[in-house]
Amino acid sequence: MSTQTMTGQGVLIPAxxxxxxxxxxxxxxxxxxxxxxxxxxxIPEGSFFHLSTYTVTxxxxxxxxxxLAIAVDLVWGYCGILSLGHTAFFALGxxxxxxxxxxxxxxxxxxxxxxxxxxxxxxxxxxLPWFWEGMNHFPVALxxxxxxxxxxALGFGWLAFRSRVTGVYLSIMTQALTFALLLAFxxxxxxxxxxxxxxxxxxxxxxxxxxxxxxxxxxxxxVIALAVGYIGCRxxxxxxxxxxxQGIRDAEGRTRFIGYQVESYKLWIWVFSAMLAGIAGAxxxxxxxxxxxxxxxxxxxxxxVIWVAxxxxxxxxxxxxxxxxxxYAKTWFTAAFPxxxxxxxxxxxxxxxxxxxxxxxxxIPARKVKTA
Amino acid sequence: MSTSPATTxxxxxxxxxxxxxxxxxxxxxxxxxxxxxxxxxxxKSFDGFKALNDLSLYIETGELRCVIGPNGAGKTTMMDVxxxxxxxxxxxxxxxxxxxxxxxxxxxxAQAGIGRKFQKPTVFPEHSVFENLELAMACDKSVWKILxxxxxxxxxxxxxxxxxIIGLKDHRFGKAGALSHGQKQWLxxxxxxxxxxxxxxxxxxxxxxTPQETERTAELLVSLAxxxxxxxxxxxxxxxxxxxxxxxxxxxxHVLAEGTMDEVQNDPQVKRVYLGE
Numbered sequence: 001m002s003t004q005t006m007t008g009q010g011v012l013i014p015a016x017x018x019x020x021x022x023x024x025x026x027x028x029x030x031x032x033x034x035x036x037x038x039x040x041x042x043i044p045e046g047s048f049f050h051l052s053t054y055t056v057t058x059x060x061x062x063x064x065x066x067x068l069a070i071a072v073d074l075v076w077g078y079c080g081i082l083s084l085g086h087t088a089f090f091a092l093g094x095x096x097x098x099x100x101x102x103x104x105x106x107x108x109x110x111x112x113x114x115x116x117x118x119x120x121x122x123x124x125x126x127x128l129p130w131f132w133e134g135m136n137h138f139p140v141a142l143x144x145x146x147x148x149x150x151x152x153a154l155g156f157g158w159l160a161f162r163s164r165v166t167g168v169y170l171s172i173m174t175q176a177l178t179f180a181l182l183l184a185f186x187x188x189x190x191x192x193x194x195x196x197x198x199x200x201x202x203x204x205x206x207x208x209x210x211x212x213x214x215x216x217x218x219x220x221x222x223v224i225a226l227a228v229g230y231i232g233c234r235x236x237x238x239x240x241x242x243x244x245x246q247g248i249r250d251a252e253g254r255t256r257f258i259g260y261q262v263e264s265y266k267l268w269i270w271v272f273s274a275m276l277a278g279i280a281g282a283x284x285x286x287x288x289x290x291x292x293x294x295x296x297x298x299x300x301x302x303x304x305v306i307w308v309a310x311x312x313x314x315x316x317x318x319x320x321x322x323x324x325x326x327x328y329a330k331t332w333f334t335a336a337f338p339x340x341x342x343x344x345x346x347x348x349x350x351x352x353x354x355x356x357x358x359x360x361x362x363x364i365p366a367r368k369v370k371t372a
Numbered sequence: 373m374s375t376s377p378a379t380t381x382x383x384x385x386x387x388x389x390x391x392x393x394x395x396x397x398x399x400x401x402x403x404x405x406x407x408x409x410x411x412x413x414x415x416k417s418f419d420g421f422k423a424l425n426d427l428s429l430y431i432e433t434g435e436l437r438c439v440i441g442p443n444g445a446g447k448t449t450m451m452d453v454x455x456x457x458x459x460x461x462x463x464x465x466x467x468x469x470x471x472x473x474x475x476x477x478x479x480x481x482a483q484a485g486i487g488r489k490f491q492k493p494t495v496f497p498e499h500s501v502f503e504n505l506e507l508a509m510a511c512d513k514s515v516w517k518i519l520x521x522x523x524x525x526x527x528x529x530x531x532x533x534x535x536x537i538i539g540l541k542d543h544r545f546g547k548a549g550a551l552s553h554g555q556k557q558w559l560x561x562x563x564x565x566x567x568x569x570x571x572x573x574x575x576x577x578x579x580x581x582t583p584q585e586t587e588r589t590a591e592l593l594v595s596l597a598x599x600x601x602x603x604x605x606x607x608x609x610x611x612x613x614x615x616x617x618x619x620x621x622x623x624x625x626h627v628l629a630e631g632t633m634d635e636v637q638n639d640p641q642v643k644r645v646y647l648g649e
Contacts, residue, residue, distance in 0.1 A: 240519070243503055257478055
């Protein structure tokens with residue numbers, strides 16, 4: 001980010017012009033948005049070129065993870081806040097959309113109750129808890145997808161940052177946060193389906209979730225969300241706020257003594273990142289068809305950090321590369337050698353830390369940084 | 373030191389006549405008694421060790437003050453107290469007649485017009501020299517304003533001007549982390565200038581500098597006095613002698629002597645504890 005924009009010129013366009021990795025990413029996303037529907041919907045099944053709906057959903061899942069990874073890279077790579085609890089925000093976004101999808105089932109559930117989801121009938125509940133009200137409206141659910149993770153991040157961040165909790169202590173607190181949510185959501189009384197979570201979704205906006213057409217639509221929505229999320233993050237990083245945030249990462253005290261309220265800046269980027277994670281979770285749940293408390297597991301958040309480290313932190317596109325590569329490896333490993341996946345993941349993390357400090361994208365020969 | 377309008381300082385620093393000089397929202401201090409900084413009866417203990425012991429110090433508007441003293445005399449703690457990094461046990465610190473600094477956070481104090489240069493040069497190593505100055509620039513530093521902030525022509529010109537003053541024009545787009553030690557010191561002074569502060573607190577500005585760099589720093593600090601009040605903490609006695617008009621000697625968290633360099637050097641107490649002559 002050493003290019004200085006000329007007076008009167010925007011921030012985003014020059015930033016994207018200088019961002020070769022981002023250009024490649026956006027081009028790949030555009031190609032995917034065009035090619036995947038064609039190969040899935042227009043080429044007949046059985047043809048060598050046919051892309052199965054399973055694969056489409058799998059890629060869609062990877063891209064949700066990629067958006068989550070960008071959110072983590074934004075706070076870790078650029079602001080030095082190592083979050084080991086970002087899947088909490090991801091899962092909350094997922095639960096918000098999951099509640100909408102549950103309400104969409106209506107009387108088609110096993111117990112046929114037009115209002116109450118099956119698990120509530122099973123618990124002998126007679127009326128809908130207050131926080132389920134309104135979740136049958138799609139716009140309300142969408143609002144909750146960003147609002148709930150955002151509010152949690154705001155509360156947590158406000159307490160943590162103003163107490164000047166930093167470094168490993170903050171990371172441990174984020175682990176505790178997601179673990180506490182894991183335990184809470186396991187409880188049936190919480191009203192989120194307990195252990196089983198929310199599942200058996202049927203329709204979204206009236207479209208059957210199981211049809212290939214809907215799967216492709218969800219995939220394309222994810223591609224668009226990732227592209228917009230990437231561009232949004234790039235704008236933030238290229239803005240003066242982005243430079244302040246990186247200044248906080250490198251010399252927090254200096255930032256304070258030149259007059260920046262460091263806590264406010266950390267809080268802003270933290271909440272923004274949590275909202276992105278919530279959106280990623282909301283795109284993930286309709287594609288995989290289930291959300292349960294397992295998504296809050298602390299290990300998941302640590303995995304996200306590994307994706308970012310392997311891909312190359314502080315680049316944004318590296319986070320995307322890491323998320324896709326590691327998850328592709330995970331899919332392959334857990335099918336071929338399920339028992340050694342965790343060892344492989346650990347080895348990958350150690351290997352990346354030792355031999356690829358700049359991650360996979362660091363292997364690409366650096367182009368000459370434009371100076372003048 | 374008298375500042376006539378549009379005089380040119382020794383190294384090309386234009387001392388402009390100042391109308392509304394500070395472009396921040398912070399209140400300006402009331403300087404009606406010509407004292408910009410009051411440090412009164414300040415005591416600060418760390419685990420029983422009194423780093424500051426009933427310290428009282430008054431800085432006049434526009435003066436250049438040197439603070440000297442042996443290690444552990446409380447020089448850096450004094451700066452920490454003034455800039456909000458440390459809260460004293462007792463005492464009061466006022467900025468002008470009306471602004472109580474003890475109730476304010478570091479950023480608020482910085483916004484009010486007190487800039488600080490650290491002993492160890494602290495710049496943003498991953499940012500370019502230009503960006504370092506841009507970030508330090510006095511402006512509304514609230515989050516949403518900064519997200520959409522753009523440099524205007526006047527601000528650009530000001531950054532160019534400061535780049536000239538600190539002699540880093542050729543390094544404008546280079547990473548600050550790649551600068552030499554002396555250049556980093558200069559960049560940090562440049563960042564201070566960009567803040568357009570009323571008071572500059574400068575902690576050991578010439579540590580690790582070559583004699584030429586030291587000389588230029590002395591010229592710069594002298595030229596800044598008048599427009600700004602400058603407080604310099606320094607160990608290098610030759611340097612202090614070259615710039616000082618008034619010297620304060622600290623010892624065990626207390627003011628031991630105050631006066632011109634000659635007066636201070638001839639003070640018997642100072643001779644005993646500090647100069648060792």
